[in-house]
Amino acid sequence: MTPGQGLTEADRQLLNAMQEGFLPVPNPFKEIGARLGLTEDEAIAELRRLKESGAIRRLGAIIDSRKIGYTGTLCAMKVPGERISEAAAVINSFPEVTHNYVREGEFNVWFTVLALSAARIQEILHTIKRETGIRELLNLPARRIFKIRVSFDLEGER
Amino acid sequence: MTETERRLIAELGENFPIEPRPFAVIGARLGLTEDQVIALVKEFMARGIIRRLSVALRHQNVGFTANAMVVWKVPPERLEEVGKMLASFQEVTHCYERETAPQWPYNLYTMVHRPHRGECLAIAARLSEAVGIKEYRVLFSTAELKRSNPQYFTERG
Numbered sequence: 001m002t003p004g005q006g007l008t009e010a011d012r013q014l015l016n017a018m019q020e021g022f023l024p025v026p027n028p029f030k031e032i033g034a035r036l037g038l039t040e041d042e043a044i045a046e047l048r049r050l051k052e053s054g055a056i057r058r059l060g061a062i063i064d065s066r067k068i069g070y071t072g073t074l075c076a077m078k079v080p081g082e083r084i085s086e087a088a089a090v091i092n093s094f095p096e097v098t099h100n101y102v103r104e105g106e107f108n109v110w111f112t113v114l115a116l117s118a119a120r121i122q123e124i125l126h127t128i129k130r131e132t133g134i135r136e137l138l139n140l141p142a143r144r145i146f147k148i149r150v151s152f153d154l155e156g157e158r
Numbered sequence: 159m160t161e162t163e164r165r166l167i168a169e170l171g172e173n174f175p176i177e178p179r180p181f182a183v184i185g186a187r188l189g190l191t192e193d194q195v196i197a198l199v200k201e202f203m204a205r206g207i208i209r210r211l212s213v214a215l216r217h218q219n220v221g222f223t224a225n226a227m228v229v230w231k232v233p234p235e236r237l238e239e240v241g242k243m244l245a246s247f248q249e250v251t252h253c254y255e256r257e258t259a260p261q262w263p264y265n266l267y268t269m270v271h272r273p274h275r276g277e278c279l280a281i282a283a284r285l286s287e288a289v290g291i292k293e294y295r296v297l298f299s300t301a302e303l304k305r306s307n308p309q310y311f312t313e314r315g
Binding site for chain 1: 159167170171172173174176177178179180181182192196199200202203205206207208209210211212213214215216219220221225227237241242244245250251252253254255256257258259261262267295297298299300301302303304305306307308309310311
């Protein structure tokens with residue numbers, strides 16, 4: 001599979017332009033469309049379709065959660081294979097848990113928590129341990145961010 | 159931050175309208191004019207509260223199916239230098255220093271998304287070579303249990 005497989009060339013161009021960002025102007029989609037030779041209506045229809053199809057997970061303001069008072073962490077848990085879905089049900093029940101992945105290795109369930117206080121995070125982790133009975137849980141908050149880039153180059157780079 | 163500002167952040171992040179005059183639509187929801195919304199967005203961007211107006215793609219749906227978290231054990235005195243170097247690689251989307259635990263000595267984390275696992279492994283090897291850190295692990299994700307958008311200032315906020 002190559003980057004952007006299943007997308008047309010026009011889709012790739014539009015997604016790359018959107019990843020570069022749009023401006024706080026009255027008609028931002030008209031402006032994006034103009035860069036690509038699309039009308040505003042065409043750009044809007046394509047963006048709605050790409051959101052519907054799942055290629056776009058989110059469209060809008062990318063917020064720096066720390067700047068508005070949120071605090072986050074990454075946690076890793078050692079969950080026996082046969083208990084993963086049960087543990088995930090407990091972990092995922094908190095709206096503050098934003099991502100949760102199974103990864104290879106002895107610590108196999110990795111999730112992120114975003115909340116308004118460190119105390120709330122502690123409370124959530126405590127509840128997860130209590131409800132799952134699993135004690136092996138690492139809390140690995142970030143100390144320093146060197147890079148966050150959420151865009152993917154869909155037009156070859158390889 | 160005022161209540162209106164909080165509601166605006168929530169609308170801009172979660173319910174951004176894909177319509178011709180999106181800022182006017184948001185304004186109508188909050189009792190603000192389009193000009194007021196645009197002025198606040200510019201202010202939030204200047205303050206760094208809004209990083210960008212953009213899209214987040216679902217990496218699996220756009221062909222980047224291999225998702226590797228590469229964790230590194232870096233001597234503390236080299237963290238700054240190694241963190242900056244790894245962050246400079248185009249293939250690295252995220253680079254964080256994190257706290258460690260007695261049974262988990264890795265202190266630097268990088269994310270690499272590629273179409274194939276083999277490419278992630280090759281990139282990790284190249285990164286290792288470049289920074290001279292041999293103690294690292296490539297943790298591929300094998301299942302996604304949850305991936306939601308952050309919900310700012312909603313009912314629980």
